[in-house]
Amino acid sequence: MNAPVPGPIGLTGPIVHPAGLIGHPPVRTTCPYCGVGCGVLATPDGQGGAAIAGDPEHPANFGRLCSKGAALGETLGLETRLLHPLARNDNGVLERVGWDTALDRIARTLAATIDRHGPESVAFYLSGQLLTEDYYAANKLAKGFLGTANVDTNSRLCMASSVAGHKRAFGSDTVPGVYEDLDEADLVVLVGSNAAWCHPVLFRRIEAARARRGTRLVVIDPRRTATGDEADLFLPVNAGKDTIIFSGLLVWLAENGALDEAYIARHTSGFDVALATARQLAPSLASAAAQAGVSVEALTAFYRLFAQTPRVVTCYSQGVNQSAQGTDKVGAIINCHLATGRIGRVGSGPFSLTGQPNAMGGREVGGLANQLAAHMDFSPANIDRVRRFWQAPRLAEREGLKAVEMFDAIAGGRIKALWVMGTNPAVSLPKADRVREALRQLDFLVISDNVAANDTIGCNPHLLLPALAWGEKDGTVTNSERCISRQRAFLPPPGEAKADWWAITEVARRLGHEAAFGWEGAADIFREHAALSAFENAGTRDFDLTGLTDLDPPSYDTLPPTQWPRPDRGAEAATRFFAEGRFYTPDGRARFIAPEPPQVHEACSKSHNLLLNTGRIRDQWHTMTRSGLSPRLGAHLPVPFAELNADDAAGLGILDGSLVRVESVHGSVVVEARLCPGQRPGTVFVPIHWSEATSSAGRVGGVIAGTADPYSGQPELKATPVAIERVDLPYRGFILSRDSMETPRSGWWARARIGEVIADLIADERPPHEWLREGMGEAGPNAVHLVDRSAGRYRLADFDAAGRVRLIAFIERSGRRLDWTGPLAWFDTPPCDASRRGCILSGRADNAAAGGVIVCACHSVAQPQIEALMESHPGLTVAGLGTRLKAGTNCGSCIPELRRLLAGQPVAT
Known part of the structure; x- marks a missing residue:
């Protein structure tokens, strides 16, 4: 029997540990998905796989894992991996080359490009999937020794507005609080966050606090998600109007005697201007409610809760950050905490829930184009400091291009060479069709990745470099509460895959920078990273790892989860920032921010009169190159979809399950309609995960406008005007196969791994007898068929020689997807004799409780x-x-x- 695991009060429960195979003890590592940074115990099986469980000693999760983390062991195979360097030959075909050939070519081409076009013709596009050591190496090479600050990251798409909001208010990119505050808060406000699905381990902590201390939960979101269903109070805010709600709150606090005037006077500046601006934006409670799209009663209830509850944590995520005015939204939230002194205290403060496992680590080492390393910016003093520490005479002296600007510059021919590491911009960036065109016109495109194919790799790179994957990497990541954790290797490198920092280091050495890139391992890079944080610091900068500058390799190998700041080796510093009211501005005071009037930057028109919102679903991650390999994750929501309000759908003749085209002036997708009562009228939601590898027309990045926030450069992903129409493809159905299949060539398709089965959900305007064999091949001698051409019905079940189900195909004339759950259950049944095989064609499972979503x-x-x-x-x-x-x-x-x-x-x- 499993014993309860110690953790935050109220968060205990049975934790399943890996069995521990002889000779293969569990390895402590960190989950590669979201920014919660959960600890993982991985027990290698000696055959390239591993048993996975949560680490009960890790302070982020105390043994808990979400569905994706729990399924990590199912994603470790090599079937999709890139295992050798590949180079494009004169015929445009990628062929295998040696590492020396590839690295020599990168060094030679980067040098020639800079000689011909200048340093700013070169760019790096990185990823929150990289380890801190990889990030540090890339930034040092580019900014320090190539002289280009055109180094940005896909984290620009998830938390850049939080970075800018912190810097405007605090003078530094400092997360004030810690996860423990969720355990100790009496009110948690979730803004633009479906934490129940996207940060479920943290949401369980909130749930535990609700059960233990009666913590109230307020959710502010345009969609009533699974998180909104759990709230004590739900505010269905109009798109982009979060600033109005929090400006109205600031006014309400001022008018109802709920300000901490002593704190404001001692520790802040700019309050009077911020309050005057808030009064202009939300002159009355009725005005705030009308603009935000919520009732006066609900808004009043929230304002009273906030005012009357001393311990309040306001957590915000992509619904706030992914906005053309995301930085102002962050500022409006922080204003309310500063105005009540609720920052730096137990159970209080604004808290950014980060999207990626090492977005924070990337911020620490300068992974954003407007930063230098160690949380330093491009001020003259910091440029001089980093130049002297790195001994880098060509250090970039001005900010580089942020992600959207970077790909605009590629499209405009100003950037000639690009190195992409660990990300898929042809899917994830806004105006993704334009991004693809830009990638194809580069003089030199290098991609480092661990997969052999994705949409970006399909853009004709000159070089592909095989990178290590999770389970093979060795280094550190930093989670949302500033906790540095080790990702440790528990599998050997496959093929010729190498660490990203190693490839960068080898290029730097070929460019003549051996002394500056003399690292022999990740521990050497981490020590240098820590030393830079300590250099001329003495407490003047928030990011401080002085206490970790002397880590030798054994100490680095055994480094436990460690929260920064860590100014002293002997003892950890206080876990919260700003408890003493000292900030990192020149005068030591926090700044109130006066936000601009919120607006949707790309206006709706008569033809495009719905607003598109995007986001994640529960069991998938980014573009599914990892999570899509898991047999247990695909069955929950297997096809790309658009959530619509039922009234909007009725006006367009759309039924639940209809195929619909969602179209903006930038592009379109064709997805299934899901009629959801939680979807506001006039809005539509489409998830981000599908790509050309998993659907024929589900890649939503091509639809998104992506207007950028003026402070953070983060693109708007939550409010693109679109039109929707029903797509009538008369034949709908599915193919379920135990073996891999060719990608369907039907009119529309989506592919998912459901259990041990590959599922193609398909639609076509042609009857199935004209095209079905293209995807599944010829049926065997044991197959059973049902064909009714007059009714437009085709059903087939095929079996292997032992009588096990091999393939099932159902195609019918239908306006909705056919139910695949009953037929799917037959793949788990014993071999069928000839008398039972025809039962499969009924569409029902072998027993009533089998199959199903x-x-x-x-x-x-x-x-x-x-x-x-x-x-x-x-x-x-x-x-x-x-x-x-x-x-x-x-x-x-x-x-x-x-x-x-x-x-x-x-x-x-």
Whole structure:
């Protein structure tokens, strides 16, 4: 029996540990998904795989993992991996070359490009998936020795507005609080955050605090998500109007005697201007409510809760950051905490929930184009300081181009050479079709990645370099609460894959910078990174790792999770910043920010009259190159979709399950319609995860406008005007196969791994007998068929020689996707004799509780299992479901859906 695991008060529970194979003890490492930074125990199986469990000693998760983290062991195979360097030959074909050939070519081409066009003709585009040591090496080479600051990262798309908001208010990019504040708060406000799905381990901490101390939860979001369903108070804010809600709150606090005037006077500046601006933006409670799209009663309830609750944490995520006015939104939130002195205290403060595992580490080493390393900017003093420390005479002296600007410069021919590491910009950036065109016209494109194919690799690179993947990498990452954790290797490098820092170092040495890049391992880079943070610091800068500057390799190998600042080796510093009211501005005072009037920057028109919002779903990550490999994650939401309000859909003749085209002036997608009561009228939501590898027309980046925030450069991903129309492809269906298949050549398709089966969900205007064999090949001698051409129906089940189901295909004349859950269950049945094979063509599972949509991915619990248990146990509770089926007992991200099923409602997204 598993014992409770110590952790935050109220957050205990059974944790399943890896069994521990002889000769293969568990390795402590860190999850590669979101910014929570969960500790992982990986037990190698000696065959290239590993058993995965949460690390009960890691302070971020205390043994908990979300559905994606729990499934990491299912993503470790080599079937999609890039294993050798490849170079484009004269015929445009990628062929295998040696590392020396590839590295020599990079060094030679970068030098020639700079000689011909200047340093700013070269750029690097990095990723929050990189380790801190990789990030540091890339920034040092580019900014210090090539002389270009055109070094940016996909983290620009997720938290740059938080960085800019922190710097405007605090004088530094400092996260004030820690996760423990979620345990100790009496009010948690979630703004633009579906934490129940996107940060479920932290959401479980909030849930534990609610159960233990009665913590109230307010959710502010345009969509009523699974998180909104759990809230004590939900405010369905109009797109882009978060600033209005928090400006109105500042006014309300001032008018109701709820300010901490002594704190304002001693520790801040600019309050009078900020309050006057807030009064212009939200002159009355009624005005604020009308602009925000919420009721006066709901807004008043929130303002009273905030004013009357001493311990308040306001967590915000992509709904705030991914905005053309994201920095102002962050500033408006921080204003309310400064005005009440609720910062730097236990259970209080603004808190940015970071999207990627090492977005914070990238910020620490200068991974953004407007930063130097160690949280230093491009001020003359910092330029001089970094130049002397690196002994880098060609150090860049001005900010580089941020992500959107960078790809505009590529399209305009100003950037000639680009090195992309660990990211897929042809999918993730706004105006993604233009990004693809820009990538194809580069004089020199290098891509370092661990996959052999993705949309960006499809843009005809000159070189592909095989990078190490999670499980093979060795280095550090920093999570949302400033905790540095080790990612440790527990698998050997496959093929010729190498660490990204190693490839960068080898290029630097070929360019003549051996002395500056003399590292022999990741520990050497980390020590230098820590030393730069300590250089001429003495407490004057927030980022300080002085206490870690003397780590030798054994100490680095065993480094426990360590929160910064760490000014002394002997003892950790205070975990919270600003408790004493001293900030990193020239006068030591925090600055109130006066935001601009919020607006949607690309206006709706008569033809494009809906606003498109984008975001993540529960069980997938980014462009699915890792999470899409897991058999247990694909069944929850297997096809790209658009959430619509039912009234909007009715006016367009759209039914739940219809195919729809979502089109902006920049591009379009074709996805399935999902009618959701939580979707506001006039809005539509499409997830970000699908690419050309997983769908024919689901890549939403090509639709997004991407107007950039003037302070942060972060593009708007939450408010693009679109038009929607129904797409009538008369034949709908699916192919389920135990073996890999050719990509369908039908009119529309989406591919998912569902259990051990590859599923193609398809639609076409042609009858199936004209095209179906293109995707599945010829049926074997044991196949059974049902063909009714007059009804437009085709069904097939094929079997291997032992009688096991090999392939099932159902195609019919239908306006909606056919239910694949019953046929899917047959893949788990024993071999079928000839008398039973035709039963598969009924579309029903072999037993009533088999098949069905997966609700709990952690424990693979399907909806029919839950419904069968509900029928046999009237009055069943979520706890009862957990006891009997384990559903909801791991990360808890399915609990909102379990509650809806128990209430007789359809599952929510």
